Structures are given as C-alpha cells and as structure tokens.
Amino acid sequence: xxxxxxxxxxxxxxxxxxxxxxxxxxxxxxxGILYPFILGVYYTFTNYTLTEPGNxxxxxxxxxxxIFKNIDFWNAFSLTFVFAGxxxxxxxxxxxxxxxxLKDAFPGVRILRSFLIIxxxxxxxxxxxxxxxxxxxxxxxxLNHILSVVGIQPVAWLGxxxxxxxxxxxxxxxxxxxxxxxIFLAGLQSMPKEPFEAAQVDGASSWFMFRKLTLPMxxxxxxxxxxxxxxxxxxxxxxIYATTKGGPAGxxxxxxxxxxxxxIRWFRMGRGMVYLFVLWFLCFIFSKVLSRLWTRVLVR
Amino acid sequence: xTKSRLFQxxxxxxxxxxxxxxxxxxxxxIAMMSLKNSNDVIxxxxxxxxxxxxxxxxxxxxGQHEQNMETVRPDYPKYFLNTLIIASATVVISxxxxxxxxxxxxxxxxxxxxxxxxxxxxxxxxxxxxxxxxLYIVFQKAGLIDSYSGLTAAYQLITLPFLIWVLRGxxxxxxxxxxxxxxxxxxxxxxxxxxxxxxxxxxxxxxxVILSFIFAWNNFIxxxxxxxxxxxxxxxxxxxxxxxxxxxxxxxxxxxxxCVIPELILAFFVQQYIVRGLTFGAVKG
Numbered sequence: 001x002x003x004x005x006x007x008x009x010x011x012x013x014x015x016x017x018x019x020x021x022x023x024x025x026x027x028x029x030x031x032g033i034l035y036p037f038i039l040g041v042y043y044t045f046t047n048y049t050l051t052e053p054g055n056x057x058x059x060x061x062x063x064x065x066x067i068f069k070n071i072d073f074w075n076a077f078s079l080t081f082v083f084a085g086x087x088x089x090x091x092x093x094x095x096x097x098x099x100x101x102l103k104d105a106f107p108g109v110r111i112l113r114s115f116l117i118i119x120x121x122x123x124x125x126x127x128x129x130x131x132x133x134x135x136x137x138x139x140x141x142x143l144n145h146i147l148s149v150v151g152i153q154p155v156a157w158l159g160x161x162x163x164x165x166x167x168x169x170x171x172x173x174x175x176x177x178x179x180x181x182x183i184f185l186a187g188l189q190s191m192p193k194e195p196f197e198a199a200q201v202d203g204a205s206s207w208f209m210f211r212k213l214t215l216p217m218x219x220x221x222x223x224x225x226x227x228x229x230x231x232x233x234x235x236x237x238x239x240i241y242a243t244t245k246g247g248p249a250g251x252x253x254x255x256x257x258x259x260x261x262x263x264i265r266w267f268r269m270g271r272g273m274v275y276l277f278v279l280w281f282l283c284f285i286f287s288k289v290l291s292r293l294w295t296r297v298l299v300r
Numbered sequence: 301x302t303k304s305r306l307f308q309x310x311x312x313x314x315x316x317x318x319x320x321x322x323x324x325x326x327x328x329x330i331a332m333m334s335l336k337n338s339n340d341v342i343x344x345x346x347x348x349x350x351x352x353x354x355x356x357x358x359x360x361x362x363g364q365h366e367q368n369m370e371t372v373r374p375d376y377p378k379y380f381l382n383t384l385i386i387a388s389a390t391v392v393i394s395x396x397x398x399x400x401x402x403x404x405x406x407x408x409x410x411x412x413x414x415x416x417x418x419x420x421x422x423x424x425x426x427x428x429x430x431x432x433x434x435l436y437i438v439f440q441k442a443g444l445i446d447s448y449s450g451l452t453a454a455y456q457l458i459t460l461p462f463l464i465w466v467l468r469g470x471x472x473x474x475x476x477x478x479x480x481x482x483x484x485x486x487x488x489x490x491x492x493x494x495x496x497x498x499x500x501x502x503x504x505x506x507x508x509v510i511l512s513f514i515f516a517w518n519n520f521i522x523x524x525x526x527x528x529x530x531x532x533x534x535x536x537x538x539x540x541x542x543x544x545x546x547x548x549x550x551x552x553x554x555x556x557x558x559c560v561i562p563e564l565i566l567a568f569f570v571q572q573y574i575v576r577g578l579t580f581g582a583v584k585g
C-alpha cells in the first residue's frame with residue numbers, strides 16, 4: 001500500500017533518466033568535438049611539427065612567448081579587428097538602410113525580399129571567386145571597366161596591398177548584408193503602430209521618430225546582427241583563402257589565415273594552435289558579452 | 301502627391317536599384333560568363349554582348365575533345381556526387397542524433413541542461429580550424445582522412461548544433477496543453493512525441509533539413525583539410541579551376557551555376573524560416 005503510494009509520487013527511474021537518454025547520442029557527439037579542442041589546447045604547449053609527428057615535447061609557454069613577441073602576430077591581430085569592425089559597421093548601416101526601404105509594401109517588394117537570400121545561400125568560397133573575377137585588375141575586370149566609363153583609372157583591387165583589405169570587406173558586405181537586412185526587416189515589421197501614430201499626431205519629425213522610436217525598438221536586432229557578424233568576421237577564412245591568401249605583402253593576413261600558414265605550410269602545428277587559441281578566446285569573450293547583452297535587451 | 305513625397309519616392313527607387321544591382325549583379329555576371337566561349341571570357345575589355353554557348357557546361361559534365369583541346373575537368377560530376385553523399389549522410393545523422401536532444405532540451409528540465417545547450421552553441425562561434433587541426437591528427441591516426449565516414453562525422457560540427465538549437469525552438473512553440481492532453485488520454489511520452497509533437501513540427505524539420513543540407517553543401521574548410529582526392533567536394537572542385545597553371549574562368553562559372561542553382565531552389569522553399577535558421581532560432585518570424 002505505502003509502497004504503491006510512494007511509487008506514484010516519485011517519477012519512475014526511466015522517466016527521470018529519459019532526458020539524459022535522449023540527449024546522450026548528441027552528448028557523445030559533443031565529446032567528439034571537445035576532445036580535439038582539448039587536444040588542440042595541449043598542442044599549444046608543445047613543439048608539435050607536422051614533419052616529425054613522433055617527436056612531441058612539452059615546451060611550456062615558449063610558443064606563446066615567441067608569438068606575442070613577434071610583430072607578425074600583432075599585425076594579424078589588428079588586421080583581424082580592422083576587417084571585422086569595418087565589415088560589421090558597414091553591414092549594420094547598409095542593412096538598416098535597405099530594411100527601411102523594404103519595410104512598406106509596394107509592387108514587387110516580395111520578390112525583392114526573396115532575392116535577399118541569394119548571396120547568403122551561395123558558398124562563401126564561391127562568392128569570393130565570383131568577386132575575384134569581377135575585381136580583376138586592369139580593364140579585364142568588369143568593375144574597372146564600368147568605373148572607366150565615369151573616368152576612374154583601373155584599380156588593382158585584390159592585387160594591391162593598399163586596396164586588398166577594402167576589397168575583402170566589400171566581398172564580406174556583399175555576402176552578409178542581406179542577413180542584416182532580413183533581421184532588421186523582421187524587427188521593423190513586428191513594431192507596434194501606436195507609438196508612431198501618437199508621435200505623428202504630436203507633429204514629430206520622421207528623423208525624431210527614427211531616433212526615439214525605431215532605433216530603441218530595434219536594439220535586439222542590432223545586438224543580434226553584431227553578435228553573429230562580428231564573430232563570423234573575426235574568424236573569416238573562406239573568402240580570404242579564395243582570393244588573396246593573406247597577401248599581397250601580408251596586407252590581408254588575419255589570425256585565422258596566419259594559423260593556416262603556421263600549421264600547414266610551415267608545419268608548425270604547435271604555433272598554429274596558439275594563433276587559433278587566441279582567436280577562439282576572442283570569439284568566446286565577444287559571444288559571451290553579446291549574448292548576455294542580447295538576453296538583457298530582450299527581457300526589458 | 302506633394303513635391304517632397306515624389307522626391308522621397310525617387311530616392312527610394314534609386315537606393316533600392318543601387319543595392320539590388322550590387323546584390324544581384326555579380327551573379328548575373330557569372331551566369332553570363334558561364335555562357336561565353338573561351339575567347340569571349342578573357343576579352344579585355346569584358347564583353348557584354350556575345351553569342352551564348354553551352355561549351356563550358358559540356359566541358360565540365362561530359363567533357364569535350366575539340367582539336368587539340370583535352371578534356372580538362374571531367375570529374376566535376378564526381379565532386380557533385382561526393383558532396384551529395386556527404387551532405388545527405390551528414391543531415392540524416394544530425395537529424396537522428398539531434399531531434400531527440402532538441403525535444404529533450406525543449407520539454408524536460410534536468411541538471412546541466414543549459415550548460416549542455418550552450419556548449420553546443422559555443423561551437424557555432426569557435427574558429428573552425430581550432431577543431432579541424434587536432435581532428436586532422438586524430439583522423440590521420442585512425443585512417444579517416446579522405447573517407448566519407450570521417451567527413452560525415454566531422455561535418456556534424458556544422459549541422460548538429462544548428463539543428464538542435466533551431467529544432468528546440470520549434471518544439472518549444474508547441475503549447476504544453478496539447479501534449480498534456482495527450483498524456484491524459486493515456487499516451488506514453490513516446491506516444492505524445494511521435495503522434496503529437498513530431499507531426500506538429502514537420503515544417504520546422506523540413507526547414508532545418510534543407511538549411512543544414514545547404515550549410516554542409518557550402519562547406520569548404522572541412523573538406524579542404526580532412527578530405528582528399530577521393531572525397532573532393534564541389535567547393536574545392538570550383539576552386540581547382542583557378543590555379544597557378546591554368547585559369548578556366550568560363551568552366552569555373554559553369555561549375556558555380558551547377559553548384560548553386562539546386563540549393564537556391566531548395567532555399568526558396570524554406571524562405572520564411574531562413575532568418576530563424578540563420579540566427580539559431582533567436583528571431584522567430
């Protein structure tokens with residue numbers, strides 16, 4: 001009798017372990033990911049060289065000290081931030097502008113909105129190759145050809161260390177600005193109408209309404225775009241690999257690309273992993289800060 | 301219409317015109333390039349008017365032997381098939397592993413739940429090579445380099461966190477009352493899951509399947525490091541047209557079109573879920 005009463009109160013063992021059982025297969029996969037990650041962190045403290053895989057020695061912080069003393073690292077470090085910072089800011093501004101233009105219904109707006117997904121669904125490496133063709137130096141490139149019509153001299157774009165990074169930012173903006181547009185569009189369309197109507201009755205200017213109503217209500221979207229775009233541009237790889245591979249003269253050598261050169265081209269796996277660990281740490285910090293900010297904005 | 305309204309409208313049309321020329325122009329240019337013959341494609345200045353030919357498509361699919369021209373990349377169909385195999389297998393495995401995990405994270409409360417969920421998410425924000433390089437060494441020892449099973453396992457990193465997070469959101473959208481009603485009717489959790497919840501998230505499953513397929517399809521860095529001659533994928537194949545020894549713009553353009561058109565068609569079917577997918581379920585639209 002008492003036994004029976006107890007059993008109905010407490011969940012059955014199977015039911016208690018059910019959530020774990022269901023998550024278990026995915027957890028195994030998770031461990032499969034965590035293991036290489038930890039192995040990678042271990043390699044940062046070793047002299048692991050791809051040409052001598054049998055001879056791994058613990059060398060403590062030597063890799064870190066050497067790399068932090070090296071000007072190449074700080075070059076890559078600042079290039080990564082210049083690239084990510086500029087790309088994110090342009091994508092936020094352009095995304096907001098285009099979203100505002102696409103907010104209200106007009107004939108053809110649905111088709112234009114669905115066109116937005118095209119650049120995002122193409123493999124980034126392929127998009128970068130497409131742009132490489134368009135940005136060909138001299139008059140062979142179609143962009144230079146179009147610019148020559150308005151009297152602008154041909155630019156070497158990806159081939160010149162002065163313009164290579166700007167060209168890469170342009171490619172990043174091309175691929176990912178639709179992402180910002182779509183998120184801002186979703187935000188703009190879910191806004192309540194009443195505050196805007198009230199402001200209009202009070203005779204507020206549209207600039208005032210944009211600043212005091214639209215922007216504050218768009219905050220979750222802005223944080224979200226920044227979160228995804230900032231992290232993804234900090235760890236940009238594909239579009240640089242397809243176009244400049246870090247050149248010319250190291251002008252597009254970001255941390256992720258540099259790690260590839262260290263580990264694969266120069267066989268120094270230990271050093272390559274240091275670059276990656278630093279990059280991972282940066283991405284981790286920013287994603288933590290931004291996702292916390294995002295949940296706070298949402299709650300309010 | 302007042303003068304300023306007219307002015308605004310003109311500005312709007314100009315703005316949208318400029319943006320969409322920028323967004324669609326490159327694709328139209330590549331589509332044009334894919335239809336140019338080998339002389340037109342390298343013409344300087346570039347040609348806007350030319351006689352279209354299917355020669356590039358022919359060269360990369362069935363190959364061609366014209367005069368002294370050899371078949372240059374007849375193995376593009378193989379790359380296409382490789383990608384199809386790897387991406388499909390990846391999505392199927394992710395779906396099997398991830399659906400239950402997503403349901404469990406959405407519906408049950410248990411210890412370490414949020415920690416587990418966030419660990420999955422954190423890999424979305426990690427630089428890929430941080431995992432791929434050590435994985436490369438593990439794969440080398442296990443003999444998994446350039447194997448379909450190895451790549452499918454590694455690709456889980458792309459699709460599994462995505463699938464779990466987005467699908468979790470879809471399961472959370474189901475009102476709890478519906479599931480409770482099922483329990484009252486005497487269904488076990490499995491009955492509730494398979495007869496009530498799963499059919500309700502069918503559109504969500506379709507969306508994550510298509511999107512994770514596209515993400516797997518589009519991947520480059522995994523197959524570059526962990527793949528090889530046997531398992532080469534389309535993204536690597538397309539890059540192969542532009543090398544130090546040869547630059548085959550026309551064939552590259554045709555290969556791009558063949559790679560991209562099927563996935564664009566797929567993407568248009570799940571358009572309404574794309575924002576939700578790309579933000580890992582954060583924006584529900």
